[in-house]
Amino acid sequence: MTISMYSASVPVFQHVLRNLSHVLGKAAAHVEARKIDPVALTQSRLFPDMLPFTRQIIIACDAAKNGVARISGVEAPKFEDNEQTFAELQARIQKTLDYLGSVPAAKFEGTDDKEITVPIGRDKTRIMRGEDFLRFWAQANFYFHVTTAYALLRHNGVELGKADYLVGANAG
């Protein structure tokens, strides 16, 4: 098998989102064991003008979902973006995985050079080649928010290691 627009996108987002779900499970267990208010983690920020943990998860999910929708042309469901608890964030990840799993690999054929219009901020757009959109935009944005979520948990004392992020439940 050779690398393709499908193999470089959907399985990567799925793999990392499953590991993110594993990380969230550890965070939820952490607050439960210590009788900590979960909001101390879910609303935590690394700096006052950065987004809180909940938004990092939501944006990571959307980078995957909207990235795949723009490349494949398969319409993605819209969500309300009102997740607050670990359980709600886990459900958001699961709904994103459900969508990713529903997109046929065939929809990615020939998308390497497809022109994709990407919204930039509120009122600008940028046209990118499909492959450039995937490698320089969707993936970079996705990893940014997944890693920031991990960093927030580590900064707040949740016992995690890089293996939880890299291999998820296989980290033991």
Added chain:
Amino acid sequence: MTISMYSASVPVFQHVLRNLSHVLGKAAAHVEARKIDPVALTQSRLFPDMLPFTRQIIIACDAAKNGVARISGVEAPKFEDNEQTFAELQARIQKTLDYLGSVPAAKFEGTDDKEITVPIGRDKTRIMRGEDFLRFWAQANFYFHVTTAYALLRHNGVELGKADYLVGANAG
């Protein structure tokens, strides 16, 4: 052009490392303008048992360099890992970019299914397909350390936005 093991690796590492260099430039300007000891940033950590900023940069560079070396089979230079200052970290990024730029795209042909032996920790190895190594290991590891470095700077008050990470000097 269709996606390939080369197009999904070298140009991505180059793009993100150049943006990381831009981010480091802003961090260096920040400490200079405010007469802050640069060590306050370069030795900062998000939690006591996490690696400091300098190591995040070094490991990001090595994820790119060693990732490309394992896939392409083109031997990579070894560095001393003794960078301490922003200028030394910038030189590390540049040396990594020099290596990446020296590897011919032809060396990536047929590496999708190449068996790659990956060191795991100090005394274990794992064999992965070339594409799996790239998408599930080298890239994930690379983005993890680049984003953690960015998060450390934001946490310490350096004025950065996601555009600095996504588009670098083009962020204005």
